[in-house]
Amino acid sequence: MGKYRFRAIGMLIAITCASCGDWLYLIALNLKVYEQAEQTAAAVAILYMIKPAAGLLMNSWAGSIIDRLDNRKLMITLHLIRIVGLIGMIMADSLWQIYVLVFFVAAAGSIFEPASLPYITGLIKERHWQKFNSYRAIADGSGFVIGPAAAGILVGAGSVEAALTVNILLLLLAAVICFVLPSVKVALEEKAESKWLQIWKEDWRLVFDYSKSFAMLTFLLLLFSCFTVMTASVDSMEVAFAAEAIGLSEASYGLLVSIAGVGFISGSVLLTVVTRYFRSVQLLTYGASAGAMGYVLFAFSQSFIPASAGVFILSGALAFANAGYVTYMQERIPVEQMGRMLSMYQSIEAVLIIGMTAVLAGINQLTSVAAAVQIGCLIMLMLAILLGMCSLKANVKTKA
Incomplete structure (x- = not known):
């Protein structure tokens, strides 16, 4: 039991390091691109379309690939690939170079999650x-608070390059922790004559058949x-919205993000206390509903106080929603198929994100960032x- 707890805590520390680095990287990069593009919201929106x-x-x-390889070794490799991309980003001196390297880092990150x-x-x-x-x-929320705060300090006192360097060190620590943790599954065997195509x-057919069986x-x-x-x-409009619609300075925006982080941690701590009283689907739906109300409050805010209340509510609620979503998948998707299922669902999600980000950017250009x-x-x-309505009526089958 002691070794098991050590492994769980080690995984949480690795997640905290990666989360802190991700937020530090995101905030610093947003501010850098927004300034380099002469405060153009569309330039920042492109960052959110690259991922x-x-x-x-x-x-x-x-x-x-994920379901046929040792996931621990793959995670270590992906951490190292992201480190190489960040090193290249430090040396980049143009907006388009940054975009290319962001794509490189995002590609590794998109594989890491599934x-x-x-x-x-x-x-x-x-x-x-x-x-x-x-x-x-809580681990994600810690990164949510520490990352933006560290980004503000490092960018204010030094540069974006300093923030990226700290991100590299955090990813390196996460990779070392993953190296110490054990492998937990055996790769699937394939027939020698099987072609990659x-x-x-066959994997796409498996995902389709499973999705149809559990509609x-x-x-x-x-x-x-x-x-x-x-x-x-x-979120792709957040920086521009805070500056143009609410009139926040960079310092106030950084404080707003920190408040969101505090909200996420508060929600996460509350979640650890009450989680045993809820099923995963309840956490998912209640969290999504409260998060949406927080977003609406933020969207119609005209000053710092209601905006901060909105981000506090939405962040705390999303802690519930995300935990419910992950547990819901773990309970119902076979682990030997999880990489394929999650990856292919995320392909659909990626298409929708690109389309909706483009639509909101277009609304921004035609009207205002507030309307978008x-x-x-x-x-x-x-x-x-x-x-919420569908979850109340659903009689979802358990894992196959």
């Missing part, structure tokens, strides 16, 4: 999944994916209501 574009390119086939979930599912005992995911929310087609499960997961799409699309954010948040609220 789903990379996901679309990688996830359509990456799942076939690779890490099967590994964690195997590492953690089934009865502890929901509890672990609640503590994982044939394997890829309500698939529908609920896709609904939540649409909700996630809207959060990503609205408000429309996005109202759509998000409708999706949350639909998700």
